[in-house]
Amino acid sequence: MERRLLLILPLAAFIVVLPFLLRGCSCGHDFDFHLINWFEAARQLTHGTLHPHWAFTPAWNAGEPRFVFYPPLSWLLGALLGLLMPWAWTPVAYTWLALTAAGASLYLVARRSTTPNAALVAAAVYLSNPYTLYTAYERTAYAELLAAAWFPLLLHASLERRISIPRIALPIALLWLTNAPAAVMGCYTLALILLLRIGYATLRRKTTKASNHTEPSRAALALHSAAGLLLGLGLASFYLVPAAYERRFVQIRMAILPGLRPQDNFLFHRTSDPDHDLVLHLASLVALVLVALTLATLVSLRDPRGQQDQDRQDQQDRLNPHPLNPLSPQAIQNLSLPLSVLTGAIVFLLTPLSAPLWRYLPELSFLQFPWRLLAVLATVFAFALALALSRVRLSPTRTFALALLAAASMGLASDHFFRQRCYPEDTVPARLEVFRSANPGTDPTDEYTPIGADNDALNQQNPGYWLAPSAASTAPSPATPGPAPHQLDLSLPSPATLILNLRSYPAWRVTRNRTDLPTRLPRKDGLIALPLPAGISHIQITYATLPDQWIGYALSALSLLLLLLLRRRPQMA
Numbered sequence: 001m002e003r004r005l006l007l008i009l010p011l012a013a014f015i016v017v018l019p020f021l022l023r024g025c026s027c028g029h030d031f032d033f034h035l036i037n038w039f040e041a042a043r044q045l046t047h048g049t050l051h052p053h054w055a056f057t058p059a060w061n062a063g064e065p066r067f068v069f070y071p072p073l074s075w076l077l078g079a080l081l082g083l084l085m086p087w088a089w090t091p092v093a094y095t096w097l098a099l100t101a102a103g104a105s106l107y108l109v110a111r112r113s114t115t116p117n118a119a120l121v122a123a124a125v126y127l128s129n130p131y132t133l134y135t136a137y138e139r140t141a142y143a144e145l146l147a148a149a150w151f152p153l154l155l156h157a158s159l160e161r162r163i164s165i166p167r168i169a170l171p172i173a174l175l176w177l178t179n180a181p182a183a184v185m186g187c188y189t190l191a192l193i194l195l196l197r198i199g200y201a202t203l204r205r206k207t208t209k210a211s212n213h214t215e216p217s218r219a220a221l222a223l224h225s226a227a228g229l230l231l232g233l234g235l236a237s238f239y240l241v242p243a244a245y246e247r248r249f250v251q252i253r254m255a256i257l258p259g260l261r262p263q264d265n266f267l268f269h270r271t272s273d274p275d276h277d278l279v280l281h282l283a284s285l286v287a288l289v290l291v292a293l294t295l296a297t298l299v300s301l302r303d304p305r306g307q308q309d310q311d312r313q314d315q316q317d318r319l320n321p322h323p324l325n326p327l328s329p330q331a332i333q334n335l336s337l338p339l340s341v342l343t344g345a346i347v348f349l350l351t352p353l354s355a356p357l358w359r360y361l362p363e364l365s366f367l368q369f370p371w372r373l374l375a376v377l378a379t380v381f382a383f384a385l386a387l388a389l390s391r392v393r394l395s396p397t398r399t400f401a402l403a404l405l406a407a408a409s410m411g412l413a414s415d416h417f418f419r420q421r422c423y424p425e426d427t428v429p430a431r432l433e434v435f436r437s438a439n440p441g442t443d444p445t446d447e448y449t450p451i452g453a454d455n456d457a458l459n460q461q462n463p464g465y466w467l468a469p470s471a472a473s474t475a476p477s478p479a480t481p482g483p484a485p486h487q488l489d490l491s492l493p494s495p496a497t498l499i500l501n502l503r504s505y506p507a508w509r510v511t512r513n514r515t516d517l518p519t520r521l522p523r524k525d526g527l528i529a530l531p532l533p534a535g536i537s538h539i540q541i542t543y544a545t546l547p548d549q550w551i552g553y554a555l556s557a558l559s560l561l562l563l564l565l566l567r568r569r570p571q572m573a
Contacts, residue, residue, distance in 0.1 A: 008400060009107065012097035012124040012407035016482040019415035020092045027422035028140030029279070031091075032431060036442050037070065037433045038078035038090065044440035045079055053242075053507065054382040054543055059434060060158035060460040060529060061483040062503045065250065066448050069243050073178045074143035075518065084161065088428045095136050101149035101333065103127035106379070110386035113335075122386035123251045124403035126152070128410040130382065131374040138282065138563025147182035150174040151379040154186050157195040157228070159335060163221060168568050169559075173235035180243075181367045186375050188364070192345060194225045196338045231566075234559030241552030249506055251453075254446035256365055262358035265369045267350050282417070283371045287350060290374055292379040294343050300388045301336040311488040333389050339380050346373045346380075417550030450503050453526020462527075471497050471521035471529035484528075490537045497521065498539070500528040509544045512537050 020026065036057065044052040055066035067075070081090045107123035107150040114122075126132070135145050154171035166389070168190070175183040193209050198218045235242060258264060259276055267284040270277055281419060314533075348354050358364050368372075394402070422432060435442070440460045449455055465488065484502035502508065503526050510517045510530060521529040 006218065008120055008403050009103040009123055009127065010096075010100050011202065012403055013096050013103060013127055015404060015407040016099055016136075016411040016414070017092055017096045019411065020095065023419075024422060025091045025428065026140060027426045028135045028138055028420045030142070031140040031420075032442075033445070034074070034140065034142045034322070035091075035431050036435065037066070037075035039432065040089075041067070041075045041501070042082045047448070048466060051238075053549075054505075056483050057441045059195060059449070059503060060458060060462065060501075061464075061481060062439035062444075062462070062501050062525075063483065064445055064448040064450075065246065065505055065507070066445060069252070069448055071143065071177050071179060071239055072169050072182075074146050076148070077187075077429045077511065078142065083270070087432050089111075090097055091140070091142075091428065094142060094354065095145065097137070098142070098146045098149065099127040099132070101146070102132065102152075104151045106152045106382050106386075109151060109152040109415045110383060112156070114390035117396065117399040118386050118389035118392070120399050121389055121402045121406070122382050125385060125406045126378065128384035128407045128412065130289050130414075131378045132416055133410055133414035134283065134286045135375075137414045138279075138420060140171055140420070143179040143314070144182055145180040147175055148375060148378070150178065151186065151376060152183075152383065154190060154377075155193075156378050156385060156421070158339060160224070163224040163228065165224055165231060166563055168174065168225060169231035170564060172229055172232025176233070176236035177239055181372055183376060184363050184367060185373060188361075189342065189376055191226065192342060193338050194221060196341055197221050200337075227543070231563060233558055234555050237555035238558065239564070241555065242546070242549045243550040246506075246523070246546070249451055250447065251268065251449050251451060252447050255382050256368060256448065260368045262365055262367065262370050262508040263352070263355055265371065266352045268356075269369070271354075277465070280371075283369070287371050287374055287388050290377055291343075292383060293514045294377055294384065296338050297384040297388055298318060298336055298343065298380060301332055331420035332390075335387065336384070339384055343377065343380055344468060346377045349373055369542060378380065385493050441483070450505050450526050452522065453503060454524050457525040459525070460528075465498060465500050467492070467496045468499055471499070471523055472547040473497070474499075475499075484541060486542070487538070487540045490539065492532060492534050492537065494534050496532055498530045498532050498537075499523070500541070502541070504528045505541050507546055509538045510540050511542075514538075514540075 025031070035054070040055045040057065041052055051072070052066075052067045054063055056063045058064045058066060061445040079088060081093050081097075085093060103123040103126060106126040107119050110119035110122050124467055132145065132148055135141050135148075144343055150171045154175065155168070155170060157167035160167070172183070172186060172190070198221055201221065259271060259273060263269075264271055264276075265280055267280075267287055267428070296468060304322045348371065349357065354370070358367075359371070402434045444455045444458065447453065459475055461477070461479060463480050464482040464484050466473075466475050466479070468489070471524055482501070484500040500510075508528065510528065512530075512532065513536075517530050519531060521531060524531050
C-alpha cells in the first residue's frame with residue numbers, strides 16, 4: 001500500500017471533522033437514534049451479550065427489538081468506540097473512521113485502474129463529496145455513512161472483466177450488515193450492471209467471431225454474479241434471517257408512512273410539512289451538484305485527446321514502471337458506458353417519472369428517500385474522476401495539495417450549510433445522563449413497535465412492574481419510572497394481574513416457579529400482562545434465542561466456510 005495513503009486520506013478525513021472538534025458535534029436528524037444504539041449496545045457488551053437483539057430504554061423503558069432489524073456494524077463500532085474513549089468524542093471518531101475507510105476503499109479500487117496520484121485525489125474527493133458530508137453533517141445517518149466504504153468495492157467487483165464470487169460476496173454482506181437501504185441499492189446496482197454486461201456480451205457475439213473475443217460468457221457472468229450475491233446474503237444471514245422472519249412481529253410498514261414514502265421525496269417535491277420540504281430542498285440541491293459533477297466527469301472521459309495523453313503516460317510508465325498500469329483509452333471508454341447508464345438510471349429514479357418502479361420493485365419503497373441513491377452516484381463520480389485524472393500528470397506535491405484542498409473546501413462548506421444545532425438536552429453528555437438514569441427512557445421507534453401495540457397509549461412514567469385487578473389497569477401514581485426487572489418474588493393473598501413495563505414479543509419467555517406462563521392478556525399499549533394465582537410466585541424473564549436466529553447463525557457459519565474455500569481457490573468467470 002502506498003505510504004502516502006497512510007497520511008493523505010486520514011488527514012483529509014481529519015480536516016473534514018475538524019469543525020466537530022472546534023465547535024462540537026452536529027446534532028443531525030438521526031443523531032439521537034444512533035447515540036441510543038451505541039449506549040444500549042455498549043451496556044449489553046459489558047454485560048456479556050455479544051449480539052444484542054432487544055433495546056431496553058426505547059418506548060419509555062418498555063423496549064423494542066431494535067437490534068433484530070437494524071444492522072449491527074454501525075452500532076457495534078459506535079459501542080466499541082464509546083467503551084474505549086469518552087462518549088463525547090465518539091461521534092467525531094466514528095465519522096473520522098467512516099470517512100477514512102470510504103477514502104481507502106475508493107483508493108484501493110481506483111488504484112487498480114489508474115495512477116496512484118489520480119487514485120489518491122479521487123479518494124480524497126470521494127470522502128468529502130457533497131452527499132457524504134450531507135449524510136455526516138445534516139443527517140448524521142451514521143450507518144449510511146459507514147456504508148460509503150463498501151460501495152466502491154461492489155462497483156469495482158461488478159465491473160471487473162472476470163467476476164470473482166468472493167469479491168461480489170464481501171461488499172454485499174458488508175452492506176447488509178451496515179445499512180439495509182444501502183444494501184438494497186447495492187443489490188439493484190449489481191443487477192443493473194449485470195444486465196448491461198450481458199447485453200454487451202450478446203452484442204459482441206453477434207458482431208464478432210466467437211473465436212476472436214475473450215469476453216466472459218453470458219452464462220458465466222450471470223452464474224458467478226448470482227453466486228456472489230447469494231454468498232453475500234449467506235454471510236449476513238445471522239442478521240438477515242431474523243430481520244426478514246420477525247418482520248411479522250412488528251409494524252415494519254410504519255417506516256413508509258406519508259412523508260417517508262418515495263413519492264413524497266422526489267427532487268423539489270412539496271408537501272404540507274414545511275420542515276420536510278426544507279430538508280428535501282437541500283437534498284435536491286446536493287443532488288443537482290453531484291449529478292452535474294458526475295456528468296461533467298463522464299463527458300471528460302470521452303475526450304478525443306485521451307489517446308495522445310495515454311501515449312505520453314505509457315512512455316512515462318516505461319521509464320518509471322509501477323505494478324498496476326492505468327487502463328488503456330479503449331478500456332476507459334468501455335467502463336464509461338456502464339457508469340453513464342448507471343448515472344442515467346439514478347437521475348431517472350430521482351424524478352416522479354419513476355414512481356411505478358418505486359411502488360412495485362421489491363423492497364425499493366423502504367429506501368424512503370430516492371435521493372439516497374446519491375450514495376451510489378458519489379461512487380460513480382469518484383471512480384470516473386480517478387479515470388479522468390489518470391490522463392493528467394500529477395506530481396506528489398500537487399496530489400497532496402489537491403487532496404487536502406478538496407477536503408478543506410467541502411468541510412468548510414458542509415459546516416456552513418449542513419450543520420445542525422445541538423440544544424443543551426441533545427448533547428452527548430445530556431443524552432448519556434438520561435440513558436444512565438433510565439428516567440423516563442427514550443422515544444419508541446414506530447416501525448419496531450410490536451404488532452398490536454399503540455405508542456400513543458404508552459405511559460412515559462410506568463414503573464418496572466405493578467399488580468392490578470385487570471389487564472386494562474393503569475400504573476399507580478406517583479411511581480418511579482424504570483424497565484421491568486429480570487426476576488422478582490411475589491406473595492399474593494389473592495389472584496392478580498402482573499403488568500410488566502416490557503413490550504410483549506415472542507422472544508420474551510416468562511416463567512413462574514420455573515414453569516412457562518404462556519397466557520398473556522392483551523393491552524392497548526402492548527405491555528406484558530400475566531394472570532397470577534394466589535400464593536408465592538418466583539418470576540423470571542429471559543430473552544430466548546428463536547429458531548430463526550439459530551438458522552441465521554448456521555447459514556452464516558456455512559457461508560463463511562465456503563468463502564474461505566473460495567478464497568483458497570478463486571472462482572472467476
